[in-house]
Amino acid sequence: MGKGVATRERLMDIAEAAILQKGFAGTSIEELIAEAGITKSGFFYHFRDKNQLAQRLLERHLQRDETILDDVFGRARELTDDPLHTLLVGLKLLAELMADLKEGHPGCLVATYCYNERLFDQDLRDLNRQAVLAWRIRFRAMIDAINLRYLPREEIDPDHLADMISTMVEGGIVMSKVLRAPLVLPQQILLLRSYIRLLYCPNEDNNAERV
Amino acid sequence: MGKGVATRERLMDIAEAAILQKGFAGTSIEELIAEAGITKSGFFYHFRDKNQLAQRLLERHLQRDETILDDVFGRARELTDDPLHTLLVGLKLLAELMADLKEGHPGCLVATYCYNERLFDQDLRDLNRQAVLAWRIRFRAMIDAINLRYLPREEIDPDHLADMISTMVEGGIVMSKVLRAPLVLPQQILLLRSYIRLLYCPNEDNNAERV
DNA sequence: GCAAAACCGTACCTCAGGTACAGTACCTGC
DNA sequence: GCAGGTACTGTACCTGAGGTACGGTTTTGC
Incomplete structure (x- = not known):
């Protein structure tokens, strides 16, 4: 370097x-x-100026973010072939990763930029938007794979469910920062995991698995 | 005036x-x-200065916020005696309220201040923290009431579940703002509602109600 | 050892936050 | 009808940050 x-x-x-x-x-x-x-x-x-710094920061942040998600869900995929279990294991790994941050999660530039939107030009706002849409596409693919094999207890729009992962992470970061309680974020991720398990998992009384 | x-x-x-x-x-x-x-x-x-403006703004925002929540869950309580249904109806009303904002939710000062924490003194940061703790206490009381009558399908920490409401709202606001899609916030609130329903509601296969 | 990369120094402009303080218009109670 | 508080306006001034311009200097890689 x-x-x-x-x-x-x-x-x-x-x-x-x-x-x-x-x-x-x-x-x-x-x-x-x-x-x-x-x-x-x-x-x-x-x-060139402060705005270019902002743009480079966001680009780097998004790349790192993608790497982390690739890694977490890649490791999850190595542990199981089932798409539902992949998502559940991935969320568990993600929660553990967040719990290991001793100082707590430092925050997400996407959220900062959205609460500073009028400071940036259209390009940067679009970049921010595309990043969130990329999360949606990533998680949507996992949801679709699950829906091919499992019947959910309730009819849920897969895009909404995909967005829920981003929502919980962004919201959890805010909660952890405000409360100065780093563990709130991983706790919330585990609640999301609980929801997805309840939504899809067959239990002794209700075998929801598709044949 | x-x-x-x-x-x-x-x-x-x-x-x-x-x-x-x-x-x-x-x-x-x-x-x-x-x-x-x-x-x-x-x-x-x-x-006196810009900081006092910030403090007054937060105080007013929190009061308004409390009024809205009192109103929404007050109306929900008028419609049903059951604590679970009160929460479910309240979340429905809240989602409808958010969906009715034609320009989308303008944002939450609590989140803005948390991503601007170093600009404010300890008092203001504490005020922000206390506000989130007040939300926790409010929703925790509703969860406790539900737990007295219903057995959840999974053992969930009531504080975490209470925080989940704030998490989904804060996260949903960020998502709606970034995507410029006002409906994402109400959609996410309805997903939270779906989780709570799945967690507590007895269905034809599984009567979870406590006797 | 030489050219490009990676800086440093200096000077300067504009605008925003903030301070200080004197002056004024308007309303209200006595 | 006027004294006094409330709700401001006007002017002047200081500091610090963003940003521009540009020439000079050091460091690095080949």
Whole structure:
């Protein structure tokens, strides 16, 4: 990794942490360069302006996010062939991952940007929107696979159920941050898991599995 | 209502809308007074500084929020004596209320402030935290009442289930805002309702009601 | 050892937050 | 009808942040 890349990454780490705690407008370039130990000229060497920093941050955040989800549900798929169990195991792994964050989840840039929408141009807002739609598509595919094999106890729109995963994670992050209770997020993910289990799992009284 | 109170309320309406779209630091006093048609001196006559505005805004927001919840679940209680049905009807009413917002939910100050935490002093952060704890206590009481009469299909911590309502609303707001799809929030509230129904409701195969 | 990459230094402009304080229009009770 | 509070306006001024411009310097890779 080149020196420039390393500086840029460090700058972005500092910026992301600051923005998640103070919002975009509340984060000054001055404080970023002070913490990074560079000058203002250095900052503008790496980024055209503050908006480009915002865009690069979101792009990186979304890539990392995708990697984590690929990893978590990839590992889940290795453990079982059944699509329902894959989702349930994946959510369990995700909850454990969130529970392991000792300082709690630092926050989601997608949520920050949505509560700062008027600060950004249309491109950035669209990028944010596309990211959430990509989550929907990812989880929707898993739901569809489940619906091929299991009959849900209630008729649920698969897109809504897919969105519920993102909803619980975004909401759980807010709850954990406000309450300063890191475990709330994993707890909420496990409740979502409980719902999906109840919705699809046959129990002794009700064998819902499709033939 | 005195003239001063009216101006202050108008100023706060403008400020709340702006803060929900641009964050606290991204909202300038200049734009507020321009829209309100007063001068900067007028602003500082009503509020000691920007932080006091933030505090007043949160206090008012929380009061309004409480009024809405009192109203929704109060109406639900009028329709049924059963605690489970009260919660289910209340969530239905809440979803309908959210669906009726033509422009979509404007956002929650609690979430905005949590993603701007470092901009505020300890008092304001504590106020935010207490508000979420008040939601927990409110919903926890409803869950406890349900547990007295119904046996859940799974053992669930009542605090977690109570928090789930706040989580779904906060997460749903973020999802609706990012996707620019106002209906996502009510859809998610209905999914939460579906979970609670599945968790507690006896069906033809499984009579879970306590005797 | 040389060119490109990765910065630093300086100067400057604009705008927003915030302070200070004097002045004024309007209403209200006595 | 006027004293006094309420609800402001007007003016001036300070600081700090975003941003621009551009020339100079160091570091790195080949």
